[in-house]
Amino acid sequence: MGEAVHVNELTVHYDQDPVLKGVSLSIDEGEFVSILGPNGSGKTTLIKALTGLIHDIEGEVSLFGKPIRSYRRKDFARHVSFLPQDPPTTIPFLVHDIVMMGRFPYIKRFVTGRAEDREAVQRAMKLMRIDHLGKRHLMELSGGEVRRVFIAQAVAQESSVLFLDEPTANLDINYQVEIFRILEKFNREMNKTIVLITHDINHAARFTERVILLKEGEIFAQGEPVEIISMENMKSVFSTDVCIEYDGNNRPYILI
C-alpha cells in the first residue's frame, strides 16, 4: 500500500512560539489513525496543516507524493475531506443541500443537478442514516444528527482521505460509538484513510490502528494502541495517573 500523507519537519508558528516543532510522520493508504494529546499540544494545528488550511508552514507536507501546495483547491478536495471541530449548526440550508455541498469539487459552474451527484448524496445520507431528514432544516436536528449530516457531506465528497477534528465531541455515548462504528466501516470496507483527533483515549484504543501522541508540539510517541497507551506515557503527556486494563482483543482501556 502506498503512502497517503507524508510530513517532513513540519513547524508552525502563530506568533513567536512554535505550535508544532519539527513534526515528521507518514500515514499509509487505508490506515485508521488517531491523534491524542492534551489541549494546546498542537492537534488541531497539525490536522489543519495537513489539510492545507494553514498557509504559513515550514517543512514539507505531501499527499500521494505531491506537495499539497501544488494541488488546486478543488483537486485537493477530491482527495481529502476535512470535518472541523465545530461545524455550523445554525445555517438555514436543508439537510439535503448541505450534503450536496460535498459534491462541490466535482461540479463545474452551472452544471448542477447531475444524476451522479444526486446518487452520491443519496448513498451518503443512507450510510449515515439521515435519508429521512433530507427536507428538514439543520436547526431542527439534534446534535448527533447534525454531526451525521456533516459526516455525510464529507462522505459525499468521495475523497480517499478523511480528516476529522473531534467528530464525537459533545455527543452522547450512543452517538459516539455509532460514529466510530461508521468510521471503522469506511476504513475496512471502503479502504478510506482516516485521521481523527479525539479526547477519548478509550475510543482511540478500541477503534484505531495507530495512535499519535502529541505533547507540546512534538510527537511524543506513536504506534499501535497497545504500545502507546501505557501508564508512563499517560503520566508524562497528560500528567494524570491512570490504570490500564486490556479487553479480549488485547486492546487497552484506561480507568481513572
Added chain:
Amino acid sequence: MKTSKRLITGLFLLCLLLFFSFVFSVSVGAVSVEFSHTVKILMNRVFNTGISNIDAVQGDIILRIRVPRVFLGMMVGASLSIAGLVFQALLRNPLADPYTLGVSAGASFGAGLAIFLSYVVGAFMKNFLPVFAFFGGIATVFIVYLLARTRGRIQVLTIILSGVVVSYLFSSGLVLIMALLGDRAHEVIFWLLGSLSGYHKWLPHAAGISIAIICFTFFFFQDLDLMALGDDQAKALGVNTEFVRILLFSTTSLVTAIAVALTGTIGFVGLIVPHSMRLVFGPRHKVLIPASAIAGASFLPLSDALARTLPGLIFGSSMEIPVGAVTSLFGSPFFLFLLMRGKKKYWF
C-alpha cells in the same frame, strides 16, 4: 420537482412585479399624463407604431425625464440589493449592507468635497460631484481592505471593524466640510438623503457596468452558498475563499460606488431586499441572486414613484420626499410581515 416549480412561479411573479413597477412609475408624477397616453408613447418608442396624435411635451416628459429616472432606479435598486446580498454572505453577517465597508461614508465625503470646492474653486466643480463621490467610495474600500489585511489574508471581523472605523473617520471629515459650508450645508444634506432625479446622462455607461457585474456575480452562486459553512469547511470543500472574497468585494463595491455616486446614499434597500428574498425563496444563491436583483429593481422605482406623488396626494404640494425615507417607511412593515410569517423557517 415541486420546489423548483414554486421557485419558477416566484421568479415569474417577481418579473411581473418589475413590469408593473416600470409602467406605474413611468405613468405617475407631478404632471399628470393619462395612463393610455403613457402606454401609447412607450409603445410608439419601442415598436415604432407611428401613432401620430402624441403630445410632444408629454412624450418628452415620459421619455426624457421619467423613463431615465425609472431606469436609474432599477439599476441602483438591483445593484444595492445584490451588493447587500453578497456582503451578507461574504461577511456571514445579517446586518451587513452595501455600505458596511465604508463606500457610503467615502462617497459622501467625496460629494461634500465637490460641493465645498464648487464654492472655493468654481461652480464647475459641481459637475464632477459623481466622480468625486465614486472615487471617494472606491478609495475608502481600498483603505479598509489594506487595514484589514494581515499576513496576506483578511479576517471577517477585522474588515467589518475597519469598515466601521474608517466610515467614522470620513463622516467626521464630512461634518467638518459641512461646518465650513455653514448655511450652504443643506446641499450636502440633500445629497445625503439620496435622489434619483439627477445624472441621467451617465446612465448608459453606469448601467452597462452594473448589469455586467450583477451577471458576473451569478457565476459564484455555489461558492457563496458554501461560504456559509465557515472558511475552513468551505476551503476543505474546494472553495477558493480568499480569491472569491477579494473578487466579489471589489466588484460589489464597484457597483455600490457607482450607485451612490449617481444617487446619494439610499439606505435600507441593500439590507431589506436580500433578507426578504431569503424569507421567500430560502438560502440558495442560485435563486437569491436573480430574485434580489429583480426585487431591488422593482422596489426602488416604486418607492421613488411614491416619493414623487405622495406629497401631492396628501398635502397638495409639489415637493418630493427623499426616496430613502419612502424605502424604509414602506419597506419595514412589509419586511416585518414576511418575518412574522416566516419566523419559524428563518435563520440567517
